[in-house]
Amino acid sequence: MDAAGDVPVEVAVDVGAEHAEGPIWDSRTARLWWVDITGQAVHCSDPATGRDTAWRTPWQPGGIVLDVQGRPVVAAPDGLAVLDPDTGRTTLRVAVVEQNKPENRANDVTIDSHGRCWLGTMAFDKRPGNAALYVIDSGTVSCAVDGLTISNGPAFDEARGRMYLADTALFRVDVFDLDPATGALSDRRRFVDLRADGFWPDGMTVDDEGMLWVACGRAGAVHRYRPDGILDGLVTVPTSNPTSVAFGGSDGEDLYITTSWFDLEPEARATQPLAGAVFTCRPGVTGAPAARYGAGPAASTPNEEGGPS
Numbered sequence: 431m432d433a434a435g436d437v438p439v440e441v442a443v444d445v446g447a448e449h450a451e452g453p454i455w456d457s458r459t460a461r462l463w464w465v466d467i468t469g470q471a472v473h474c475s476d477p478a479t480g481r482d483t484a485w486r487t488p489w490q491p492g493g494i495v496l497d498v499q500g501r502p503v504v505a506a507p508d509g510l511a512v513l514d515p516d517t518g519r520t521t522l523r524v525a526v527v528e529q530n531k532p533e534n535r536a537n538d539v540t541i542d543s544h545g546r547c548w549l550g551t552m553a554f555d556k557r558p559g560n561a562a563l564y565v566i567d568s569g570t571v572s573c574a575v576d577g578l579t580i581s582n583g584p585a586f587d588e589a590r591g592r593m594y595l596a597d598t599a600l601f602r603v604d605v606f607d608l609d610p611a612t613g614a615l616s617d618r619r620r621f622v623d624l625r626a627d628g629f630w631p632d633g634m635t636v637d638d639e640g641m642l643w644v645a646c647g648r649a650g651a652v653h654r655y656r657p658d659g660i661l662d663g664l665v666t667v668p669t670s671n672p673t674s675v676a677f678g679g680s681d682g683e684d685l686y687i688t689t690s691w692f693d694l695e696p697e698a699r700a701t702q703p704l705a706g707a708v709f710t711c712r713p714g715v716t717g718a719p720a721a722r723y724g725a726g727p728a729a730s731t732p733n734e735e736g737g738p739s
Contacts, residue, residue, distance in 0.1 A: 437665045437711050437712070437713050437714075438711060439665065439666070439667055439668075439687070439709045439710065439711040440709065440710060440711070441704065441707050441708070441709060441710075442462070442475070442477055442686060442707075442708045442709060442710040443462075443464075443473070443475045443480075443482050443707060443708040444704065444706075444707040444708070445473070445482050445484070446706060447466040447469055447471075447473070447691070447706040447707070447708075448466055448467075448468045448469040448690070448691050448692040448706055449466060449467040449468040449469065449673065449690045449691065449692040449693065449706070450464055450465070450466055450473075450673060450688035450689055450690065450706055450707070450708055451464065451465050451466070451467050451492075451493065451538070451633065451673045451674050451688050451690075452464055452465050452492070452493035452494055452505075452538060452539065452633065452674055452688070453633075453674055453675070453676040453678075453686045453687075453688050453708065454494060454495065454496070454676055454719075454720035455676050455677065455678025455679070455684075455686065455719045455720055456496055456500075456719065456720060457678075457719035457720075458500065459500070460476070460477075460478065460680065461474050461475065461476055462474070462475045462476075462477060462676075462678060462686055462708070463475075463494045463496070463502065464494065464686075464688055464708060465491040465492070465493060465494050465504070466484075466491075466706075467490050467491060467492065467692075468490060468692045470486060470487050470488070470489065470490055470491065471484045471485060471486050471487060471491070472484065472485045472487060472491055472494055472502060472504055472513060474502075474515075475708070477679075477684075477710070483515075485513060485515065485518045486518065487504065487506075487511075487513075487520065488520075489506055489507050489535070490507065490535055491504045491505060491506065491536075492505035492506075492507075492535055492536025492537045492538060492539060492549075492550075492551075493505040493536065493537075493538050493539035493540070493549075494539070495539055495540070495541050495547060495720065495722070495723050496720065496722050496723065497512075497722055497723040497724075498545070498722050498723065498724050500722075501513070501514075502515065503523075503547075503723055504520065505536035505537075505538075505539040505549055506520070506536060507532075507534070507535040507536060508526055508527060508528060508529045508532075509523060509525060509526035509527045509529070510523045510525055510526075510527075510539075510547070510549070510566070511523070523569070525547075525566045525569045525570070525571050526571070527549055527551065527564050527566075527571055528551055528562075531551075531553075531560070533553050533554060533555070533557070533560070534551045534552065534553050534554070534560060534561060535551065535552065535553075535554060536549055536550070536551055537550050537551055537552040537561070537580060537581055537582065538550045538581060538582050538583060538633060538674070540583070540584060540585070540586075540720075541720065541721040541722060541723050541724075542586050542588070542610070542613065542721060543586070543588055543610065543721055544610065544611070544613070544724070545721065545722065545723060545724020546565055546566065546567045546613050546724075547565070547566040547567075547723050548563060548564070548565050548566075548574070548584050549563070549564045549565075549566060550562070550563045550564075550578070550581025550582060550583070550584075550595075551563075551564070551578075551581055552578075552579065552580040552581060553579075556579060556580060556599060557579070558579045558599065559577045559578070559579060560579070561578040561579055561580065561581050562574075562575060562576040562577070562578055562581065563575040563576075563578060563581050563584065563595060565613055567613065574613075574615055575595060575606075575615070575618075578597050579597055579598075579599035579600060580596075580597060580598040580599045581595070581596075581597065582595075582596040582597070582598050582631065582632050582633055582634070582674075583595045583596050583603075583633065583634045584634070585634035585635050585636050585642060585643075586608065586610075586636060587636045587640050587642070587657070588608065588610040589640065590640060590657060591607055591608050591609065591610065592605055592606065592607065592608055592657075593605070593606045593608040593615060594606075594621060594634055594636070594642055596631040596632065596634060596644070598630045598631055598632055598647070600625075601623065601624045601625040601627075601628070601629065601630065601631065602620060602621075602622065602623045602624065602625070602631065603620075603621045603622040603624075603631045603634070603642075603644060604618050604619065604620055604621055605618075605619055605620075605621040606618050606619075621642075621655075621659050622644070622655060622659055624646065627649070628648055629646040629647065629648050629649040630646065630647030630648055630671075631644050631645075631646060631647075632644070632645040632646065632647050632672070632673050632674055633645045633673055633674020633675055633688070634674075634675065635675050635676055635677060635717055636717070637654075637677065637715045637716065637717040638682070638715065638716045638717055638718065639715055640657055641654050641655060641656060641657070641662060641715070642654070642655045642657075643655075643675050643685070643717075644675075645672040645673050645674050645675050645687065645688075646672065647670070647671040647672065647673065647690070647693060648670055648671065649670075649672075650666055650667055650668075650669060650670050650671075650672070651664045651665060651666045651667065651672065652664060652665045652667070652672055652675055652685075652687055654713075663713075665685065665687070665711055665713055667687055667689060667709050668702070668704050669689050669690075669691075669694075669702045669704055669705040669706075669707075670693075670694060670698060670702065670705070671689055671690040671693045671694065671705070672687050672688065672689050672690075672709075673688045673689060673690050674687075674688045675687050675688075676717075676720065677716060677717025677718065677719070678717075678719060681716065682716035682717055682718065682719065683712050683713075683714075683715070683716050684710050684711075684712060685710065685711050685712070685713050685717070686708060686709070686710050687708065687709040687710070687711070688708050689704070689705055689706060689707055689708070689709065690705065690706060691705040691706035692706075
């Protein structure tokens, strides 16, 4: 890829999102799913036609995954909510998270190659140390990492036995040793520290060459890091705050980048009309599509209704 950040980007979706986040590419349907956290909506976009379908949620969705049946599963403030695209209704699974912390909400969610769901949290007021990263395996919830402030990611390099996790409030990305078979983590250590630059490490993914891609808020760019933590390249976008990244497309060569309007200062919003859009580019490397949540069927109870927007 072009290390200088000259990879051309173009708008993939621009529907006036406030805080677009959590893109995932579903290879079975050739669709890009993502959420608008502060806009309280789940989106499904078809890059081939440009059509975008959205469903309103009664709470801030922290991210989106698909289960083995192809159902959209949304990270709700207190667990995982299955969305019915026909009605917009959601039901909360038994695998609930942090029901004892109403001051928190979900923030980012991903699936590893074994079908485990990794769900991070954060406090609405961003209070330090109040958040955590949880792993949901066959309906069982376990705390994987605690004492976080704003959990983002994680991203997995299972070939090297690694998991990357960002704490955005601390301007850093940590790396753990990972046992892919069990999901066990060990030997946490600093991978990248962006405090001196003032950049926010946000959503992440690992490409097929084992390089880590990090959406860096305030930088107006996505950084690509080698496994030794050295910056290898970047992709710039025409707005200050990219929020997350995902590879997709029929050949895995399309990189999708979500961005935020909500995090901009009022004076910057007028000068960044594309803030909140989803961008795409072809950086010359490939990445895997999203894995699906492989837990068995779980009982659920009705939650509040959303509706299509």
